Amino acid sequence: MSQGLIIRELRDRNAWSQEYVANELNMSQPAYCNLELDKTQLSLERAEKLAALYNVPLSIFSKEQSSTINYNTGHYSRTIINSKITEEKVSLDEKELYLKIISDKEILIELLKDEIIDLRNDKQFLKDQLALKLK
Template sequence: MTNHIGQNIRSLRKKQNWSQEKVAKGLEISIPAYSKIETGITDINIDRLHQIAAFFNVSVVDILIDEQAGSKSQEQGMITELKAKLAKREEEYIQLQAKIIDLYEKLKKI
């Protein structure tokens, strides 16, 4: 769990184009301590989590949400939707083939 939190924090920092040094100074911690938060080595207590959220001007929930899990869920949903569309197209293709065969048989009789 700590790993995705660290990744979310890193992502917030990179979106702002800030260095680890700038964030560490803003949080009044050492650069190595901040680095350990981003890499998931250090567990974050609730007070530190609130401090980080305030620093980046986001909610604690924004930091806690596992974006990758949500992304995987979205990808799975898209895959399911695409499979359904593909199945529908295959059905249409089979129907068109049947019509072509039917027309061919009618032409043969003429």
């Protein structure tokens, strides 16, 4: 899991703004945003501050110990979780993140199923309207 995603998820869990966390780290909001987007490398000093702020182990920000995950929320979103991850290698926080991501995806799947049903109904309605006009 990328450091940026971890940082964002921890902030979201606490319902804090980027500006609030940026102030806690003595940095600007745009600079903090770059941390969440993985455009800027997380320094050890800031990782220590974040660990203290969120009351999590510092190791959660370690790239070597983080599991592989790609979580996008765009139109063509895909989530990939490293299948080689074993239960004992996953921290409690990472497991909670995985469960949240899976839950979010399940909700999205249900919404998409409903949208497909609506689109099929709309398609049938339009076919029926066209058939009436052609008669």
